[in-house]
Every structure is written in C-alpha cells, then in structure tokens.
Amino acid sequence: xxxxxxxxxxxxxxxxxxxxxxxxxxxxxxxxxxxxxxxxxxxxxxxxxxxxxxxxxxxxx
Numbered sequence: 001x002x003x004x005x006x007x008x009x010x011x012x013x014x015x016x017x018x019x020x021x022x023x024x025x026x027x028x029x030x031x032x033x034x035x036x037x038x039x040x041x042x043x044x045x046x047x048x049x050x051x052x053x054x055x056x057x058x059x060x061x
Contacts, residue, residue: 004040005033 006027009017017024 002031002033004037005031006034007033007036007039 012026
C-alpha cells in the first residue's frame with residue numbers, strides 16, 4: 001500500500017464508472033493508497049462526471 005493511490009469504490013459504482021469513464025478499470029492495476037489523489041487535489045466527487053474531470057487515470061500517466 002502506498003500513501004497516495006486509488007482508493008476502493010463500492011462495486012455498484014465501479015460497474016457504472018467502468019462503463020462511463022475511459023480507462024477507469026486500469027486504476028485497479030495500481031497499488032492502493034491510504035488516501036486518494038482526488039482527496040489531495042480536488043473537491044468531493046458527487047457525480048459520475050467528477051472522476052472524468054479529476055482525471056481518474058492520473059495514476060498511470
């Protein structure tokens with residue numbers, strides 16, 4: 001486990017995000033973190049659009 005990395009999401013939302021966010025599934029290949037990059041750099045995500053805006057693939061770029 002790293003300090004900053006992708007945090008687990010509820011399965012219901014994972015299925016929805018995989019369908020709507022390009023490369024969302026790739027984030028599961030990165031080592032999980034105690035805190036997420038979105039918590040460090042962005043405001044609270046309340047919609048499906050927020051992970052797109054927050055660059056959910058930032059971990060692999």
